[in-house]
Amino acid sequence: MTAPTMTSRSPTSTQRSSPRSLSTARSTSSTSTAAAAPAEDLKSFDAEFVKVDRATLFDLILAANYLNIKGLLDLTCQTVADMIKDNTPEEIRKIFNIKNDFTPEEEAEVRKENQWAFE
Amino acid sequence: MASDANDAEQATEHQLASISRLTPDVLHEILLRLPVSTLQRLRGTCHQWRGVLSDPCFIMDHANRAPEHLLLFLPRLEASASLKTAMPGRVKLFDEKWSVSTWAASSMDPDDHLFACCNGLLCFYRKYTLKIVNPATGQRLHLSKPDGRSPRDLYYLYSFGFHPATGEYKLVYFLREPRHGRSSGQPFRFDAIQVHTLGEGGWRDVRAPRESCLVNLGVVNVDGAMYWLAEEEGACCGVAVMAFDLKEETFSSLRPPPLRGCGGATDGPCGAPALSYYVTEVEKKACLVTAPFSSSAPRWRRYNAEVSGRMDVWTLESRGEDRWSLRYSVDLSPSAPRCVPQPCFVRGGKVLLHGRDGDAFCRDLRGGGEDDGGEVRLLNLRPYRYYETQAYLYRETLVPLDVYAGAAIVRSPHWPLPPPGS
Numbered sequence: 136m137t138a139p140t141m142t143s144r145s146p147t148s149t150q151r152s153s154p155r156s157l158s159t160a161r162s163t164s165s166t167s168t169a170a171a172a173p174a175e176d177l178k179s180f181d182a183e184f185v186k187v188d189r190a191t192l193f194d195l196i197l198a199a200n201y202l203n204i205k206g207l208l209d210l211t212c213q214t215v216a217d218m219i220k221d222n223t224p225e226e227i228r229k230i231f232n233i234k235n236d237f238t239p240e241e242e243a244e245v246r247k248e249n250q251w252a253f254e
Numbered sequence: 255m256a257s258d259a260n261d262a263e264q265a266t267e268h269q270l271a272s273i274s275r276l277t278p279d280v281l282h283e284i285l286l287r288l289p290v291s292t293l294q295r296l297r298g299t300c301h302q303w304r305g306v307l308s309d310p311c312f313i314m315d316h317a318n319r320a321p322e323h324l325l326l327f328l329p330r331l332e333a334s335a336s337l338k339t340a341m342p343g344r345v346k347l348f349d350e351k352w353s354v355s356t357w358a359a360s361s362m363d364p365d366d367h368l369f370a371c372c373n374g375l376l377c378f379y380r381k382y383t384l385k386i387v388n389p390a391t392g393q394r395l396h397l398s399k400p401d402g403r404s405p406r407d408l409y410y411l412y413s414f415g416f417h418p419a420t421g422e423y424k425l426v427y428f429l430r431e432p433r434h435g436r437s438s439g440q441p442f443r444f445d446a447i448q449v450h451t452l453g454e455g456g457w458r459d460v461r462a463p464r465e466s467c468l469v470n471l472g473v474v475n476v477d478g479a480m481y482w483l484a485e486e487e488g489a490c491c492g493v494a495v496m497a498f499d500l501k502e503e504t505f506s507s508l509r510p511p512p513l514r515g516c517g518g519a520t521d522g523p524c525g526a527p528a529l530s531y532y533v534t535e536v537e538k539k540a541c542l543v544t545a546p547f548s549s550s551a552p553r554w555r556r557y558n559a560e561v562s563g564r565m566d567v568w569t570l571e572s573r574g575e576d577r578w579s580l581r582y583s584v585d586l587s588p589s590a591p592r593c594v595p596q597p598c599f600v601r602g603g604k605v606l607l608h609g610r611d612g613d614a615f616c617r618d619l620r621g622g623g624e625d626d627g628g629e630v631r632l633l634n635l636r637p638y639r640y641y642e643t644q645a646y647l648y649r650e651t652l653v654p655l656d657v658y659a660g661a662a663i664v665r666s667p668h669w670p671l672p673p674p675g676s
Contacts, residue, residue, distance in 0.1 A: 190270035200280050208283065215273075216287035224299040231273035236301050245298045248656075 185214045189231070274302075281306060286316050290390040290650045310421060313652045317373055320649035324348040324601045325357075326614070327368040327645070328638040337637055343367065344638070347648070350602060352616050354633050361387040361394065368644060370414035372423070372475055374651030379409035383665050384425065386414075386452075386655060393655040396665040400427050400448045400457040408470075415475030417500040423452040423658075424500050426480060428469050443467070449503065453658035460503050467496065472597025472644075474533055475500075476540040479573065481533050493531050495542060497573060511568040511578030513544055530561050535647065536581065536600045540570040543600075548591040560591035560610070567600065567619065582619035587629075595645035606632075608640035 172180075185192065192211060199207035219227055228235055237245065269275075276284070285293065285306055293316075297304050306312050330343040342364040345357040362368075366378035366385065378385040387394040399407065413426040427448040444467060448457040468483040475481075479497045484507070486494040495508040513529065530547040533540065545561035567582040584605075586592055592607040592615070599606045604616045607629070615629045635643065658664070 188271070193270070193273070193275050196276060196280055200277065200283075208280075212280070212283045213287055215284045219284070219296070220288060220292055224296060227296070227299055232268055232271055233273060233300050235299075237298070242298060245304065249294055249297065 181210050185211060278302075278306070282312060282315070285312070286319055290320075290652055293652060294391060307652065308654075313654075314373075314418075317649060317651035317653065320374070320651060321350050322601060323350075323648045324598070324606060325371060325646045325648040326595060326606070326643055328635060329367060329642050329644075330364055331637060331639070341637060346633070348601070348606070348616075348632070352602075352604065352630070352632065361389045361392075367409040368646070369409045369412045370473075370475075371646035371648050372414055372416050373653050374649050375414070375423070375653055375655070376648075377412070377414045377425070379407075379412055382670055384412065388651065388653055388655055390650040391652060391654070394667075395452075395655045395658060396667055396669060397425070397450070397661070398663045398665050398669070400429075410470045410472075413469070413473040413475070413480055415478075415480050415500050417478035419478060420501050422500070425450040425452070426473075426498070427457065428467065447498070450661075450663065453661050455661065456663050463505055463507070465494075465496070465507070471531075472533060474535045474540060474597050476535050476538065477573075479540075481540045481570075483531055483533050495533060495540075495570075497540075506573070508570070508573065509576045510542055511580070513566070530559055532594060532596060532599075534597050534599060536567060536569065540573075541581065541600070542568045542570070542578070543594075544568075545586065560593050562586050562588045562591040565605070584617070584619050584628075586617075593641050595643040597644070598647045599645050601647060606645060608635070608643065610640070612636035612638070612640050614640075 185195075187195070192214065195207065196211045196215070198204075199211060218230065222230065227233065273281075281302070285296070285303070288296075293307055297307055324347070326346040326348065328344045328346070331337055331341040333340045343362065343366060345362065345368075347355050347357055349355070361376065362378065363380070366380055368376060369379050370377040374388055374390060376387050376389060378387065383396045383398055385394060385396050408430075411428045411430060413428070414423065415426070416423050427450075428444050429446045429448060430444055443465070445462055447460050447462050449460055450457045465484045465486060468485060471483055473480050473482040478501055479499045481495060481497050484494045484496045485492055486507070493510055495510060497506045497508060498504070499506070510531075528547055529544045532543040534543055535541065543565065545565040546563040547559040547561050563586060565582075565584050565586055566580060568578045569581040571577045571579050582600075582603075586607075590609060592609060594605070594607060600619065603620050604618050607615045607617055609615065612635045614632045614635055616632055617629045
């Protein structure tokens with residue numbers, strides 16, 4: 136596991152994500168010993184928590200992975216999965232800034248793979 | 255200059271919002287949460303994603319997380335005096351909440367007979383070939399049957415399984431010894447089986463111990479081995495569980511658990527009530543299910559008779575030590591005998607049962623054993639025959655079949671070709 140790099144970042148986002156993820160970790164771990172909050176409250180808390188820009192979302196994922204915080208990793212990965220789910224590869228490349236590194240021949244090959252046995 | 259600084263900052267922001275920052279294990283975690291239909295589309299996103307989606311480890315992780323459905327196969331019905339038109343084979347799917355849907359089943363031809371289901375791959379018996387399909391990806395393979403098999407072979411002599419250590423899939427064919435004058439419904443003997451490893455060569459012979467087998471009652475694949483029932487004289491209650499390891503390709507015979515009403519004596523028949531036995535898979539473990547059978551069932555259906563009374567589900571905890579534990583025990587209503595589809599009829603702590611009038615029920619195996627309570631009616635199967643149904647555990651997976659297309663016994667979908675001039 137590589138540590139998330141926090142260099143050459145705008146000060147606001149660094150300050151935003153680290154304390155945010157740490158305080159969440161504290162609150163989720165303390166619910167196991169104290170009385171648990173109602174499920175709907177936790178669910179809406181979670182939903183609000185991930186309403187951040189993509190850069191911050193990736194910060195959170197990498198932090199959760201590195202710090203081994205399962206609940207946060209589940210939540211953030213599911214959020215990204217939901218963003219991917221109904222989009223085409225082209226839209227996904229735009230949303231997540233992925234470079235299309237396929238040559239036209241390779242793209243044709245991938246399309247053929249997907250139709251392999253629809254005989 | 256100010257614009258240069260702005261450009262640099264924009265480029266940084268652009269890079270920060272790029273998913274390529276995520277490490278491969280994290281990308282793996284995200285893609286695991288997507289259904290097969292989405293993942294098929296994502297192959298064309300970039301090289302890295304295509305690599306992850308083709309990785310066998312990712313495919314198995316994804317398969318293990320996929321929700322498990324219970325698939326009920328209704329074999330086709332020929333037209334007859336009571337049935338004006340033939341009914342094609344049909345598949346019903348029960349999801350995790352037991353809501354039922356009829357499968358569009360574009361992977362299935364009317365004459366296909368389902369004989370196995372493993373890791374999202376369905377195996378169909380056809381007139382001239384065996385067909386393996388992954389309905390979620392659409393890929394399919396046609397394979398020729400072992401030499402000399404007549405088109406009027408029996409679907410239940412074929413079986414299919416996976417070994418997690420080797421990652422190999424194998425087809426198994428039980429070579430039936432011809433028995434003249436054998437009355438139907440009786441077990442038959444075999445002294446060899448034929449095995450085909452997907453992707454490699456043809457069918458190989460493997461010698462088997464000479465014991466009668468009851469594979470018509472279902473064969474299950476659990477943890478790299480195939481399990482089925484065998485009749486064994488002298489064994490307690492006359493029954494043993496046979497196991498065939500798919501990696502070592504060896505047979506072993508397992509003593510059944512101490513069954514209720516049995517004094518545990520191993521010499522000769524005990525005074526236990528007449529029991530029906532089933533080998534099945536529950537929660538990824540091989541299980542032996544027993545239930546007293548209703549003696550009013552006709553003799554030719556004795557091995558798939560209706561049962562009532564106490565149903566016990568024994569889990570095989572350790573294959574090497576023949577160790578079983580009683581997982582569930584429930585009282586089925588004595589007034590309404592039930593039938594179970596084979597080989598997999600337990601899912602999520604509930605059992606799928608059929609009634610004589612074609613109703614299908616699910617019944618909770620946990621909790622108190624009330625006589626009539628706990629049965630939830632799901633649907634009616636008529637005109638399909640309730641005692642001919644089969645059920646399997648199914649999940650949608652990305653398991654590929656094109657990687658096995660090089661084997662010698664692979665055939666085209668339209669094999670054999672019609673003779674010229676017809």
